Amino acid sequence: MADILEKCRNWKDAKMAMRMGIYGYFQPIESAQAPEVMLNGKRFIMAGSNNYLGLANDPEMKKAAKEAVEKFGTGCAGSRLLNGNTIYHDRLEEQIARFKRKEAALIFAAGYQMNLGVVSALLKKGDYAIVDKLDHASILDGVKLSEGEMVRFKHNDMADLERVLAKIPEEAGKLIVVDGVFSMEGDICPLPEIVKLANKYGAKIIVDDAHATGILGKTGRGTCEHFGLENGEVDLVVGTCSKTFGTVGGFVAGDADIIHYLRHNARSQIFSAALPPVCVASISKALDLIENDTSRRDSLFAKTEKLKKGLSELGFNLGESETPILPVIIGSNENCFKMWKALNEMGIFVNPVVSPAVPPGRALIRVTLMATHTDEQVDKIIASFAAAGKALGLIK
Incomplete structure (x- = not known):
């Protein structure tokens, strides 16, 4: 046997x-x-940390974390759907939405869980996920959990992206998912060209700003700000809170209807314990520090x-x-x-x-x-x- x-x-x-x-x-x-x-x-x-802005050990961050522990304890002991939602969670989502220039946002317990939940919830049978060959593993795993099909294009190669898009049936749902900043190579996706191809072939776009939030753009809002594409050209912006925010968690920001759907259909959010308020407070403080300095x-x-x-x-x-x-x-x-x-x-x-x-x-x-x-x-x-x-x- x-x-x-x-x-x-x-x-x-x-x-x-x-x-x-x-x-x-x-x-x-x-x-x-x-x-x-x-x-x-x-x-x-x-010289090997993702604590890019040094906020994980910042005195103001630690003060915010201590205050949250005193108020809410060490955890929520349940999913947000049931008993784990707090006023801190709701306020942070409003704050992230404003920061990313979107209507609404949703936070997850981790960036990996976020991509699993968002990507798998959006892709149904007959849909296609079009991903860069160097996309983060969480994106690829999110596609694998869905009922959709995955096709990959050569890293940052727009001719290959168009080749892939042209082969997909016109009536099929198409979702392009790319890293804003690629975690190993440090290069940036050519987002303006991706937007043009998405419009040409009727595809929607997710940009993962895990390594771009707090880094790219004049005020650190990420890849969309870096390229001047904050007027709805990108459908969803996602990211993690374990880099510049100095703690843990994940987020997705986009139109209110999309976020409402994900809130009730992203399994990794529904069936996971809520992000502890100590982390929520830390993320909120990090956003304050990034926006104001x-x-x-x-x-x-x-x-x-x-x-x-x-x-x-x-x-x-x-x-x-x-x-x-x-x-x-x-x-x-x-x-x-x-x-x-x-x-x-x-x-x-x-x-x-x-x-x-x-x-x-x-x-x-x-x-x-x-x-x-x-x-x-x-x-x-x-x-x-x-x-x-x-x-x-x-x-x-």
Whole structure:
């Protein structure tokens, strides 16, 4: 008889990396998500966090969180549909809708749950989801949970997107779902061209602003603001609260009728416990800080430009990034892990990203700064990459 668990016992990839001392995941951080963190009793410069604006450890954020705990306790003990909805949840949704220039919004317990719920609720039998090949896994999983069909186009390739759209039956429902900023490469989707093709072929658009909210646009409202497309050209804007908002959660913003439908049909929202008020209050405070002060965003881009210039001058390939996500493309999985280990030994915390998460031969070190990093810390990151890269023969 077949043992369904045998695959678990036979999977050796991670164990092999552990034995070789090049396993770079599930690191036990002992301190807050700050520019420097403690790990196994050693101090590291954190260059691998999505806490882009440094808000996860901001005093005002922590004050808002404490006040929410005192008022509502640690959780809601139920779904929002039943007993888990609070005035904080309702107010936050109004705040997100205003921020994203939409009629209404809906929050979820996590960004992953949001994409599962939104995408699967909108796609019915006979509908098509048209997705970029580098879209986040949560988008792809949302399509898989639906009754619709998924077709993929080459990354940011508008000719291939049109080829795909042209093949879909004219009468079929069409939903284009793209990341605003791609989480590994740091590049931005060509949204104006996507809008033109969507109009031509009768498709609707979802833009995932997980890594764009608080970052892109003059006031940090995201990809639509970045391109001047805030007048209904994009049907739904979605995102997570675990990046610039410094906590956890997910959101979708769009027309009131669409949000009303999702509120009652997105299964990952209906059948999940409500986002704890401590997180809701933190997100609300983060929005206040982002809307009222652009200095964090300005600092982040200044520090990122310094780091990007330094790494590029050393000879590292940073791909097509236009954002604070810097992919240092190493090549092979083996060299990527070796580079990670060398940087780790120098006290630099970064993320190794290897295939199949990226295409074969394009393994990379994902580097991200916070607005709160110092110039001295950025200098040390550059110097460490120089030493590690030369030692491994990756640069001259």
